[in-house]
Amino acid sequence: MQKIFYLLLIATVMASCGNTQKDAKGELNDKKAQLEKLKGQQEGIAKEIAKLEEEIAKADPEAAKVQKAKLVAIATLQPADFSHFIELQGTVDAENIAYVAPRGAGGQVKAIYVKQGQPVRKGQLLMRLENSIANTQVDQIRSQLAYAKDLYQRQQNLWQQGIGTEVQLLTAKNNVVNLEKQLTMAQEQLGFSNVYAEMNGIADQVNIKVGEMFSPQSASMAGIRIVNTSDLKIVTQVPERYLGRVSVGSTLEVTLPETNQTVTSKVTVAGKVIDPSSRTFYIEAKMPAGSNIKPNQIALVKIKDYADASAITVPVNTLQNDQNGKYVMVATKENGKLIARKRQVTIGELYNDQLEVKSGLQAGDTIITDGFQGLYDGQLITTA
Template sequence: MQTGIQQLLLSSSLLLLVACGGSLLEKKKAELASLKETKVTTETRIAELEKEILLLDSTAIPPEKPKLVVTTPLSSAPFTHYIDLQGKIEAQNISYVTPRGMGGQVRAIYVKQGDVVSKGKLLLKLDDAVIHQQLETAKTQLDYARNLYSRQKNLWDQNIGTEVQLITAKNNVDQAERQIGILEEQLAMTNVYAQVSGIADEVNIKVGETFTGSPMNGIRIVNTSELKAVAQVPENYLERVKVGSPVKVILPDISKTFNTKVSVSGKLIDPNSRSFYIESKMPTDKQIRPNQIANIRIEDYTVNDAITIPVNTLQNDEKGKFVLVAVNENGKLRAKKRPVETGELYGNELEIHKGLQAGDILIIEGFQGLYDGQLITTSL
């Protein structure tokens, strides 16, 4: 019984300590916030009183020591926002060589990887032994059919035999000729030709293998005369990127930049990457190769006369965003708070919509810890 009472008293004590601890913490937080508020109010009031006293008695308060800062004058200038993406270069025309028929066993290969290929060039020779045998047989049958037709025609000219016999003999000749035409076409199909000009980028077939035109076991021809830059754009830019949007394509490997435009803008959002496809046509350049890495900058916003500031100079307080500018008051340079409305950010440059204008002197270094109205200097 006594042990139960002791446990109950211990639990009550712990709860009391936790409650007191929580209450004490909240009390200290409130006291700290109050002191901070009092400090700000006090410092502001001190500065005001010092100004007022100085106006009445310049000897009453020791001269204020100015704080060293670095400033820069603001001016309006063009401002452009880009969407920076990583893409690559692709060929407009990529052709996978396929046979005209069902394919067959490779007997000879007339191209190797990296060769320049012209349209109509013979690339492969497929096995044609069976077709040759069938063609020889068909030619023998044609000779036989022609001989029979000639005999039947001579008899018909002598009024011997029937018209049906003559027509049948003529049809046999026609059928044999058609069969030879089919076999000759099949024989031509054993020669695989290039249908486009370009570079034999891949040759993944060997003599003795069966050629069916599979991309994994065949020939790929890339036409490098027409290239494009491609990239995936996040879907939140769907309304800002359109066909015709200016694009800078930077190829770091060859240290070149090309100005082009979006030529294709996809409307389908990829469910996995939440992005859409864009491409831009590239100019002809011998140094550009398919699959090169490309840094793609899409211009989605531009202003001809914007006011911009270094983004690190922007500060926040309970009233919102502000910057500090240098203002000359009665021959003395003082820091002044300027509430601002911000726009787009690109790199280190932040666009300002309201609050600043050309000619304002922005404090870009030493602004940390400055208060509104503090005496400053730009030189020791």
């Protein structure tokens, strides 16, 4: 019996908690509905007030004179240059980054002639690998070649004296030619033990030591990396939704936060494929060389995707909505008084706190920038 009692108690508590959650949710929905209802009533009341004031002003001009004006701040609109930017994050990259690799199969490192951070030039000797066998082979062939040349010279002298056969002379000559070819190949093989820089730049990484093995397969992990810091670019990923707004030639403003440096550039490369995982495409733009700009540096990228040299803009917080759409409050002179009027507008781009107005306002209009909250169409206002 006691066990049944506890089970009933737990069930009662859980049901109570469930009812409490449902009641809280229902109360929240009731408040939301009540708020929408009050907003509708407020708009209706504002219209009624404006209508009554207009009727009173016509029937009793003296009463209209004592109407209290609401204090507001105003600003006169003028055409101005307006731009919209897409703000993203990118990285500085080097146009040319190369991992030094041996021309042959590689071998044991015998000497390294460059240090990390040191400038290098194309063709500079950076490393020497084990070459004793190749050296021995070259020495042997040189010795054989010297002997073959001596025999050929002797055979040629005898031939000029009418001694010997033409076959003997040709054989001696062919021996010289063959050994010269072998020497060239052996010297080429010996050259594989020398590792050279293939471009100008900085030895950004030197991750190899004397005595270690160096091969083409390990070059990117244990070797020398050369970075051409005089040819830099900015690389960033652009969301797919901007595909039609960013292309080759688009203007970029690149800011390097660490150095507080801003550079203007243009898109030189725009990817043709959307990355299926990130839903982005890449863009590249040239960056100037400088001691304060380094590969892999983080950059803030602003892409200008829209501009109007004579746009009408308003502060975004002045925009309001009603059942007819979007509007702003403007100040107009009527019968010597400053009156608030509702002006329906069509908006364009938004950047920072400025909103482009496509229609509904024009240069010379005076908008209410402060105190517009709660204003109704036709209300008397003042700026002082």
